[in-house]
Amino acid sequence: MATTYYTEDHEWLRVEGDVATVGITDYAQEQLGDLVFVELPETGKSLSKGDTAVVVESVKAASDVYAPVDGEVTEANETLSSDPALVNSAATGDGWLWKMKLSDKSQLDGLMDEAAYNAHIG
Structure with a gap:
């Protein structure tokens, strides 16, 4: 699960x-506005927590998306190259950005669950 x-x-x-x-979360895509371009990471790229992994560009601005944990990129959502607006319509579903193999699962302990995140943006 x-x-x-x-x-x-x-x-x-x-x-x-x-x-x-x-x-990125629904909240983030709402703040960005309509996405017009997504620069995806290369498969095999090693990321450290806090590294810029993806750049998303909207009609308002360009924003970095950071690696939440250490790991290696195993897949990028190539669909976004031709349809970046998928992030706006399905941010937590088909609009995912990349997949990565985790290097250190203990880093997950420093992240929030949904209730804590909702309180954070609330």
Whole structure:
């Protein structure tokens, strides 16, 4: 069963085993506005917690999306190259950004659950 975690920077990650699917929250995509471009990470890229993993550009601004934990990119959501607005319509579903193999699962302990994240943005 997957467990979902949230960061203060408005990323979510859904963890199954030692693989995390990462995206931005509905709150984040609402703040950004309509996305027009997503720069995805390369498969095989090693990320450290806090590294810029993805750049999303909206009609308002460009924003970095940070790696919430250490790991290696195993897949990028290539659908977003031709349809970046999918992040706006399905931020926590089909609009995921990348998948990564976790290097240190203990880093998940520093992240929020949904209730804590909702209080954070509340």
